[in-house]
Amino acid sequence: MRDRIVIGIRDKQVSQKLQMKSDLTLRTAIEMARHCELIKFQNTEGVKSAEHVDHVKSVKKKEYRRAGNSEKNYKKGRRGTCTRCGRNHDDRDQCPAKGKQCMKCNKVGHFAAVCHSKAAVQEITEADEDECLFLGSVEQEKNWGALLAEDEPPWRTTLILAHTPVSFKIDSGADTSVMSEATFETLQNKPKLTAVKNTLQSPGGAVATRGQFLAKIKAYLNGQLRNCCFRVVVVKTSGENLLSRTVATKLGLIKRIDEVSTFGDVGTLKGNPVKIILKDGAQPYSVTAPRQVPIPLLPKVEEELKRMESLGITEKVVDPTEWCAPTVPVIKKNGNIRICVDLKRLNENVKREKFILPTLDDLLPKLAKSTVFSSLDAESGFWQIPLEEYSACLTTFITPLGRYCFKRLPFGITSAPEIFFNGKCQRCCMDMIGQSYIWTIS
Numbered sequence: 001m002r003d004r005i006v007i008g009i010r011d012k013q014v015s016q017k018l019q020m021k022s023d024l025t026l027r028t029a030i031e032m033a034r035h036c037e038l039i040k041f042q043n044t045e046g047v048k049s050a051e052h053v054d055h056v057k058s059v060k061k062k063e064y065r066r067a068g069n070s071e072k073n074y075k076k077g078r079r080g081t082c083t084r085c086g087r088n089h090d091d092r093d094q095c096p097a098k099g100k101q102c103m104k105c106n107k108v109g110h111f112a113a114v115c116h117s118k119a120a121v122q123e124i125t126e127a128d129e130d131e132c133l134f135l136g137s138v139e140q141e142k143n144w145g146a147l148l149a150e151d152e153p154p155w156r157t158t159l160i161l162a163h164t165p166v167s168f169k170i171d172s173g174a175d176t177s178v179m180s181e182a183t184f185e186t187l188q189n190k191p192k193l194t195a196v197k198n199t200l201q202s203p204g205g206a207v208a209t210r211g212q213f214l215a216k217i218k219a220y221l222n223g224q225l226r227n228c229c230f231r232v233v234v235v236k237t238s239g240e241n242l243l244s245r246t247v248a249t250k251l252g253l254i255k256r257i258d259e260v261s262t263f264g265d266v267g268t269l270k271g272n273p274v275k276i277i278l279k280d281g282a283q284p285y286s287v288t289a290p291r292q293v294p295i296p297l298l299p300k301v302e303e304e305l306k307r308m309e310s311l312g313i314t315e316k317v318v319d320p321t322e323w324c325a326p327t328v329p330v331i332k333k334n335g336n337i338r339i340c341v342d343l344k345r346l347n348e349n350v351k352r353e354k355f356i357l358p359t360l361d362d363l364l365p366k367l368a369k370s371t372v373f374s375s376l377d378a379e380s381g382f383w384q385i386p387l388e389e390y391s392a393c394l395t396t397f398i399t400p401l402g403r404y405c406f407k408r409l410p411f412g413i414t415s416a417p418e419i420f421f422n423g424k425c426q427r428c429c430m431d432m433i434g435q436s437y438i439w440t441i442s
Contacts, residue, residue, distance in 0.1 A: 001026055005033065006019060006029060011036060017032070018033075082095055083110075084110040084111070085110070086111060106224065154169050156169055157243065157251075157253055160217060161216075161217065162191055163187075164186060164189075168243035169242055170243050170253055170254060171248075172248070175245070175246075177215075177231065177233070177242060178200070178207075178232065178234075179233070180237055180238055180241060181210055181234055181235065181237070184210070184234045191214070191215075192213065194211055194212055196211060207237065208237075209233055210236055211233075212232065213231075213232055220252070228251075269384045273387055273388040274385050274388065274419055275388040276387070276388075276394055276395075276413065278350060279351055283349070284322035286322060286323055286324035290400045291326050293329055293400050298400065300336070301337055301339070301399065301400070304338075305399065305404065312408070313407060314404040315392075315407055316403070317402075317403040318403075321393050321405075323346060323396055324396045324398050325342050325343050325346065325397045326397065326398060327340065327341050327342065327398065327399050340412070341397045341412055346395070347414040350414055352414055352415045353418040353419065354418070383411075384408065386409075387406060387408055393405060
């Protein structure tokens with residue numbers, strides 16, 4: 001252990017001293033190593049303190065303060081150019097840039113003329129060099145106008161390029177921004193053109209280019225005014241100026257939507273309205289007062305009730321009804337509210353169709369040797385089935401904001417799954433290819 005310490009120590013001078021001792025023991029080696037380390041640490045701290053003292057002395061030599069005069073009085077007597085506004089004034093409180101926002105860096109306290117910060121330029125890149133770019137603009141012939149019936153004017157925007165307003169047509173099918181040669185000649189300060197390494201293709205074939213330049217504009221990105229630049233290719237045609245898909249998206253002019261609902265929020269299945277049949281001798285049940293709702297949840301409950309009424313799911317009830325159920329608001333994972341109606345008393349008096357839902361063991365043999373599977377998700381499936389007018393009165397429920405009833409089949413009715421699967425769903429899929437279906441409720 002002693003030899004390993006002597007040979008493995010990092011300080012070579014200490015290692016040599018230890019090796020020179022003939023009567024060296026393990027304890028002596030450890031003590032000497034610790035003493036050397038402590039001395040070395042103290043010497044290092046002394047050097048740092050000396051350097052700090054010298055620094056303080058050098059700073060004091062540069063002070064211009066005279067005895068009996070404060071720094072404020074000295075600066076007041078000294079007249080020069082202000083670094084915040086670029087003008088001459090005596091007092092700093094009289095600076096016109098005080099509280100003003102810089103138009104260059106958006107900071108407060110100085111003007112853009114004396115701003116020392118470098119303006120960040122946001123470059124919008126579209127494609128790599130040597131890549132084939134496509135221009136998606138297709139001109140429509142006048143003779144086909146009546147047949148196509150496309151009266152929607154093209155989307156346009158005006159950008160200031162080289163101190164000249166230039167009108168661009170927003171083209172989501174264009175891979176790069178292009179400018180006609182005629183428009184380029186109208187620019188006040190024509191930028192220098194560079195060679196175009198990309199190949200431009202259009203529906204009519206390859207497009208001849210004159211060159212390209214880097215257009216610099218000011219635009220709002222993420223709510224802040226910034227300097228942006230993007231590439232513009234000058235083409236030897238007399239067509240329109242096109243703003244590419246990438247630039248239009250970055251500037252917030254267009255937005256990509258990956259999902260489009262064509263049927264609205266909640267649709268309606270074809271067929272006659274559903275009727276809820278009661279048992280003989282059913283005793284009506286009605287509550288006269290709503291359950292208490294926490295005050296912070298009242299605005300969300302009101303919003304959900306208005307949403308359901310606007311979609312045609314529920315409607316206001318003002319006439320007396322024999323049946324009236326209480327409600328409980330439940331918070332979903334996404335923070336929205338679900339209105340849960342307690343239909344326990346009504347379910348005790350509802351006649352059921354006794355339709356046995358197939359189990360997974362019954363359906364798996366039918367899917368043998370199947371290779372293609374499709375999944376259909378019904379958006380609020382029960383709410384897509386209309387209710388008969390008398391049955392709607394049975395689903396009346398009371399809230400702190402008034403009474404409502406369901407115009408569609410509500411969740412919570414014991415006969416709802418049987419009605420949904422036995423009649424409506426099988427009828428919808430009757431004309432589809434194949435006979436194997438798996439129905440689930442989530």
